[in-house]
Amino acid sequence: MFEPILTQNINRPDSEKISTYLANGGYEATRLALTKYSPEELIEMVKRSGLRGRGGAGFPAGIKWGFMPKDARLQKIVAVNTDEGEPGTFKDRQIVERDPHQVIEGVIIASYAVGASRAYVYIRGEFFLGVKRWIKAIADAYEHGFLGKNLLGTGYDLDISVHRGAGAYICGEETAMLESLEGKPGNPRLKPPYPAQIGLFGLPTLVHNIETLACIPHIVLRGAEWFANIGTTESKGPKIFSVSGHVNRPGNYELPLGTMLSDIIFEHAGGLRDNKMLKAIIPGGASTPVLTADQVETPMAFETLERAGSQLGTGGIIVMDETTCMVETARRITKFFVHESCGRCVPCRIGSLRLFEILERVEQGMGIPGDIERALYLSQNIDGRTFCPMGAALVNPARSTILKFREEYEYHIHEKKCAPNTN
Amino acid sequence: MLPQTKSRIANPKSRAMLLAALYIAQEQYGWLSPEAIQRVADRLNLTPGQVHSTASFYTMFKLQPHGKYRIQICEGLSCYLVGGAEPIIEYITKRLNIIDGDASPNGKFTLEIVQCLAACDLAPAIKVNDELYGNISLERLDEFISKLSALD
Ligand SMILES: Cc1cc2nc3c(=O)[nH]c(=O)nc-3n(C[C@H](O)[C@H](O)[C@H](O)COP(=O)(O)O)c2cc1C
Ligand code: SF4
Ligand code: FES
Numbered sequence: 001m002f003e004p005i006l007t008q009n010i011n012r013p014d015s016e017k018i019s020t021y022l023a024n025g026g027y028e029a030t031r032l033a034l035t036k037y038s039p040e041e042l043i044e045m046v047k048r049s050g051l052r053g054r055g056g057a058g059f060p061a062g063i064k065w066g067f068m069p070k071d072a073r074l075q076k077i078v079a080v081n082t083d084e085g086e087p088g089t090f091k092d093r094q095i096v097e098r099d100p101h102q103v104i105e106g107v108i109i110a111s112y113a114v115g116a117s118r119a120y121v122y123i124r125g126e127f128f129l130g131v132k133r134w135i136k137a138i139a140d141a142y143e144h145g146f147l148g149k150n151l152l153g154t155g156y157d158l159d160i161s162v163h164r165g166a167g168a169y170i171c172g173e174e175t176a177m178l179e180s181l182e183g184k185p186g187n188p189r190l191k192p193p194y195p196a197q198i199g200l201f202g203l204p205t206l207v208h209n210i211e212t213l214a215c216i217p218h219i220v221l222r223g224a225e226w227f228a229n230i231g232t233t234e235s236k237g238p239k240i241f242s243v244s245g246h247v248n249r250p251g252n253y254e255l256p257l258g259t260m261l262s263d264i265i266f267e268h269a270g271g272l273r274d275n276k277m278l279k280a281i282i283p284g285g286a287s288t289p290v291l292t293a294d295q296v297e298t299p300m301a302f303e304t305l306e307r308a309g310s311q312l313g314t315g316g317i318i319v320m321d322e323t324t325c326m327v328e329t330a331r332r333i334t335k336f337f338v339h340e341s342c343g344r345c346v347p348c349r350i351g352s353l354r355l356f357e358i359l360e361r362v363e364q365g366m367g368i369p370g371d372i373e374r375a376l377y378l379s380q381n382i383d384g385r386t387f388c389p390m391g392a393a394l395v396n397p398a399r400s401t402i403l404k405f406r407e408e409y410e411y412h413i414h415e416k417k418c419a420p421n422t423n
Numbered sequence: 424m425l426p427q428t429k430s431r432i433a434n435p436k437s438r439a440m441l442l443a444a445l446y447i448a449q450e451q452y453g454w455l456s457p458e459a460i461q462r463v464a465d466r467l468n469l470t471p472g473q474v475h476s477t478a479s480f481y482t483m484f485k486l487q488p489h490g491k492y493r494i495q496i497c498e499g500l501s502c503y504l505v506g507g508a509e510p511i512i513e514y515i516t517k518r519l520n521i522i523d524g525d526a527s528p529n530g531k532f533t534l535e536i537v538q539c540l541a542a543c544d545l546a547p548a549i550k551v552n553d554e555l556y557g558n559i560s561l562e563r564l565d566e567f568i569s570k571l572s573a574l575d
Contacts, residue, residue: 087499087539123485126540128553140453166442166481169538183441183467201435235474244543250545285427286500286539318501332500336538342480 003137006214006236007254010098018131018140021101025224025328027146028215033109033146034134034154037220042113046216048224050236054170055081055209056285057389058235058302067196068114069204071173076116077205079181080107082123082130083165083172086285087336089316091240091252092210096123096130099214100137104160106213106303108146109220111158114206118159122177125166134162169340174207174386176342187344188388198277211240228396232258243269244278245319257306257312262296265319276321280404284313285392290326309400325422326405327412330397337394348391351382355398362409372402372409437467445484454485482537490526490533492571493504495550499539507547507559512536514561518568531572 009015009024014087033042068076080103084092095103107119121138123131138160141147151156163181165171171180175189178200199205201211215237219227219293224254227238230374241264244250247272255264261283265271272278278293283300289310305312320329338352358375361367378394386392402409411419443453444463452459455478457471464471465495478484484487494515500507514525514533522535542548545557549564551571 084541085539088501088543089542122539126537126550131554163439164446166445167483168481178443181439182435183438183477185477200557201439213431242543244546245504250501252544254432282500318543319556320504324504329500332498332503336470336499339538366453 002238002255004254005218006095006211006240006266007099007252008101009102010094011035015098015136016100018101018137018144021099022144025221026101027105029146029220030105030108030146031152032081033195033220034152034156039113039115042109042220046113047225049051049219049227050231050234051212051213051215051227052220052222052235053176053209054205054211054215054239054304054314056086058312059066061208061212062195062209064206067194067205068116069197070115072115074115074346075118075167075203076114076198077104077203078107078111078114078116079174079177079200079205079207080119080121081172081177081207081209082121083129083169083177083316084127085169085172085340086287086314086316086331088242088244088282088318089285089314090242090244091205091315093127093130094203094240094252095210095214096127097133100133102214102217103210104137104146104245106208106210106216107160108151108158109211110206110208112151112156116206117157118119118182119161120200121160121162121172122181123162123164124172125164129160131164138162168342169336170335170342170388170390172304175276176388178205183340186399187342188390190387219417230256232299232303233302234303239300239315241300242314242316243319244317246273246324247271247319248273255300258297258301261291261298261300261317264300264317265296269319271317272321274321278319279324280320280326280329280401282316282318282320284334285316286318287396288313289396290329290404292404323422325363325418326401326408327359327363327423328418330401331356332364333397334359334394337390341390341394342388345380345387345391348386348394351378351391352394354378355395359398362412363418365412366411367413369413372406372412375390375399376402438469438473441469441474441557442469442481445474449484452490460559465480488513488526490531492551493533493535495535495540496547497538497540497542497548498536499543499546501539501543502546502548505546510551510561511549511559511564513549514564515568520564 043065051061052058170176171186174185180186195205240254253268281291302312334356339349343349379399448459464474520544521534526533547559
């Protein structure tokens with residue numbers, strides 16, 4: 001049995017309170033980091049831990065910290081991404097609502113390591129309880145001297161404030177988030193320059209997902225080697241997997257990276273509802289390519305999922321049984337992207353809509369021969385030709401379901417209805 | 424000084440308060456009327472155009488009046504898979520005689536069809552104003568609407 005790390009506190013009564021957190025060894029990591037380690041040592045430690053970002057892209061955290069300029073005269077910023085909106089993902093909401101203090105510790109340690117004196121939390125506007133929990137947790141941390149001037153008597157200063165988003169998935173993309181924090185529409189910025197060079201208000205900015213930050217205090221307390229011992233060669237540490245769809249026990253399951261997808265679905269999430277057969281799985285949030293039932297023996301790690309033709313993404317696992325129509329699945333997710341395109345570039349703004357129109361008519365039995373090829377051609381022309389990574393993401397549902405379930409598309413086009421026993 | 428020049432030299436930190444200011448204005452005015460937009464612009468030393476361009480980008484900012492109870496129904500994949508989305512939307516549409524984005528005839532309810540609420544473990548999920556409700560069935564929803572209808 002794997003002992004939960006990031007979710008070790010969440011089932012305690014009043015788990016979100018600072019008193020609960022302190023009673024269970026809370027803020028020891030901060031004390032240790034600020035008094036026993038130099039910023040360089042902390043950056044080295046995070047590099048050795050092998051921690052990779054949990055926001056979707058999986059970039060090595062320590063390397064990103066190392067990109068921040070060393071010039072002490074430059075003001076630097078840490079921006080905390082709590083904008084979770086990828087369909088099928090609900091881990092960040094649980095973290096803020098039920099254990100915000102471990103994230104605050106992660107923010108303090110990361111800020112100290114990169115020399116930032118200011119941190120901004122960006123939280124999805126719909127997370128009403130999350131906003132309240134963030135604000136309360138930060139106020140309590142100030143009161144206990146973990147934030148503000150001269151933290152724990154070390155002479156280091158850090159201020160944090162909470163900014164509430166207002167309903168735009170794209171603001172989870174790091175540069176769109178910075179635009180939104182500046183009070184503008186959330187249109188992504190061109191990269192490079194990366195936020196580590198020119199970020200919020202033009203200052204070097206370290207952006208992290210909150211699950212990534214939640215790992216930091218545990219790495220400081222138990223060591224980089226301990227962390228690197230969990231997981232696979234290229235995917236280290238614990239991960240919160242959000243499981244939803246046709247399973248008996250949907251929910252968040254914290255497990256080592258590299259845990260078999262089959263174990264997560266059949267053991268942890270209790271298998272499929274009504275003893276139905278497994279048909280397909282989306283392994284890392286709605287924008288990751290679909291896997292077929294015979295790929296269920298894939299370890300949930302960055303490298304193994306890539307080899308299987310998909311991605312770890314956010315770790316949001318959507319399970320579909322034999323009755324699920326794959327055209328409808330692709331249609332529904334693509335509709336989401338049409339809605340969420342920021343509108344800045346044509347391939348995404350118009351391309352997503354055209355793709356959706358094809359999927360919709362195929363699903364409604366009005367598809368015409370050539371629609372499959374048209375959808376693939378369109379996908380090819382959107383992928384990699386957009387301003388931000390949303391383009392690459394939005395083609396995944398259509399393209400992967402066509403590649404894996406092409407016969408269902410053909411059935412729709414020829415028979416004008418969903419394949420037998422699906423809807 | 425032209426308002427444009429004024430805003431260009433304004434402190435960027437003041438613009439950074441824009442989303443927060445829009446939330447406050449929306450709370451006070453009920454929605455972001457032209458008057459509310461103007462107030463925010465004056466306060467933050469921005470042009471109404473700048474304020475409007477930001478406000479119109481975000482779905483939670485309302486540029487039209489809406490009902491007292493905003494019922495948001497998730498049509499995301501995970502909610503759909505377990506029987507949510509369309510059946511619930513259809514039910515609300517009939518029961519309250521409204522369509523997506525619109526307010527009910529008595530101005531009490533607004534229906535908003537939304538994407539994943541990050542509550543897929545509680546699917547089907549809906550929100551009423553700021554409150555999240557999971558494992559919604561038509562029976563529960565029915566009770567809910569009756570209760571809200573009885574309030575003023
Ligand atoms: C369209 C799009 C949406 C994204 N949404 C989120 C999000 O909601 N939360 C998040 O943490 N990262 C999101 N990301 C990833 C961020 O851009 C960024 O990589 C991440 O916050 C970095 O943190 P990490 O290194 O800790 O993962 C998104 C990226 C894209 C392209
Ligand atoms: S790819 Fe889509 S979301 Fe990204 S900048 Fe272009 S239009 Fe906006
Ligand atoms: S799909 Fe409805 S809450 Fe995620």
